[in-house]
Amino acid sequence: MTSTVETWDAERMERPVPPPGEPPPDREVFIRVRGLHKRFGPRHILRGLDLDIYRGETLVILGLSGSGKTTFIKHLMGSLTVDEGELQVGRWDLRQMRESDWDDYRTGMGVVFQHAALLGSLTVEENVGLPLIEVEHLPPDQIRERVIAALRRVFLPAEEILHLKPASLSGGMRKRVGIARAIIQDPALLLYDEPTTGLDPVTVSGVNLLTRELQHSLGVTSIVITHDMEAAFTVGDRIAMLYKGRIIALGTVDEIRASDHPVLRQLLTGAVDGPLTEGFR
Ligand SMILES: Nc1ncnc2c1ncn2[C@@H]1O[C@H](COP(=O)(O)OP(=O)(O)OP(=O)(O)O)[C@@H](O)[C@H]1O
Numbered sequence: 001m002t003s004t005v006e007t008w009d010a011e012r013m014e015r016p017v018p019p020p021g022e023p024p025p026d027r028e029v030f031i032r033v034r035g036l037h038k039r040f041g042p043r044h045i046l047r048g049l050d051l052d053i054y055r056g057e058t059l060v061i062l063g064l065s066g067s068g069k070t071t072f073i074k075h076l077m078g079s080l081t082v083d084e085g086e087l088q089v090g091r092w093d094l095r096q097m098r099e100s101d102w103d104d105y106r107t108g109m110g111v112v113f114q115h116a117a118l119l120g121s122l123t124v125e126e127n128v129g130l131p132l133i134e135v136e137h138l139p140p141d142q143i144r145e146r147v148i149a150a151l152r153r154v155f156l157p158a159e160e161i162l163h164l165k166p167a168s169l170s171g172g173m174r175k176r177v178g179i180a181r182a183i184i185q186d187p188a189l190l191l192y193d194e195p196t197t198g199l200d201p202v203t204v205s206g207v208n209l210l211t212r213e214l215q216h217s218l219g220v221t222s223i224v225i226t227h228d229m230e231a232a233f234t235v236g237d238r239i240a241m242l243y244k245g246r247i248i249a250l251g252t253v254d255e256i257r258a259s260d261h262p263v264l265r266q267l268l269t270g271a272v273d274g275p276l277t278e279g280f281r
Pocket residue numbers: 040045063064065066067068069070071072
C-alpha cells in the first residue's frame with residue numbers, strides 16, 4: 001500500500017516554492033525576481049530565485065551562513081551584475097542599466113550593513129551626511145539639519161553626538177547611526193544585512209523595533225537578512241527561507257511559524273542535527 005502523505009525526502013526539502021502569481025489586490029510588486037542565478041566560478045550559489053517583494057512590506061530573508069543572502073542583496077545594490085534571470089526594482093530593470101542610471105537608482109536605496117561600516121576618521125555628522133555631501137552637494141547648514149532629523153528618527157540625542165567619532169559610541173548607537181545614514185536620502189528601499197549580529201539582546205530588540213517603526217513612519221520597503229528567528233518574527237510581514245540557492249518557504253509570520261518544513265523547524269528549534277547541518281557533522 002502506498003501512503004498519500006508525502007515524506008520529506010531531499011527532493012521535497014529543496015523544492016522551491018512556485019513562482020509568484022498575481023499579487024493580492026491591495027499589493028503592488030516593487031521588486032520582481034525571476035529565475036535569478038549566480039555562479040562564482042564552478043560554485044552555483046543562486047539557483048533560480050523567484051520572488052516578488054511588495055511595496056511597503058518588510059520581507060525577512062532567512063538562511064544559513066553561505067546560502068547566498070548577501071549575494072542576493074548585492075544584486076539589488078548593483079555591486080553584483082545579473083548573470084541570468086530577471087531583476088526589476090520599481091521602474092529599473094537591473095539588467096539594462098546605463099552607467100549614469102546607477103547614481104539615480106542608488107539614491108533611492110539605503111543599506112544597513114552587519115557592522116555599522118562607519119568611517120572611523122569622520123564624525124557622526126560627517127558619516128551620516130556623507131551621501132548628501134557626495135551626491136546632493138548641499139550646503140553645510142542644510143546637511144546638518146537633515147543629519148539631525150535622521151538621528152532623531154532613530155532616537156539618538158542628535159546634538160550631543162554630532163561631533164563624536166564612531167569609536168566613542170556604544171555598539172547599539174553605532175548601529176543606529178548606520179541606520180540614520182541609510183535613511184538620510186528618504187529611500188524607497190532599505191536593505192539590512194544582519195543588522196543585529198553581535199549586539200546584546202536589549203539592543204537587538206531596540207533595533208528590531210526601530211526597523212518596524214521606520215517601516216511605518218517612512219512607508220519604506222525593507223529587506224532584512226537575519227539568522228535570528230525572533231528578529232524575523234518581530235520585523236517581518238513575510239518571511240522567505242533561502243536554502244541551496246532557492247526560496248524553499250515563503251509566507252506570513254504565522255505561516256512560517258506553523259510550517260512543518262524540516263529546514264525551518266531546525267532553524268526554529270536551533271537543533272544541531274537536521275537538513276541544515278547535514279554534511280557538516
Ligand atoms: N565575490 C565572490 N567570489 C566568490 N565567491 C563568493 C563571492 N561572494 C560570495 N561568494 C560565495 O557565495 C556563497 C554565499 O555567500 P553570501 O555572502 O551570499 O552568504 P550569506 O548567506 O550572506 O552568508 P552569511 O550568513 O555568512 O553572511 C559563499 O559560499 C561565498 O563563499
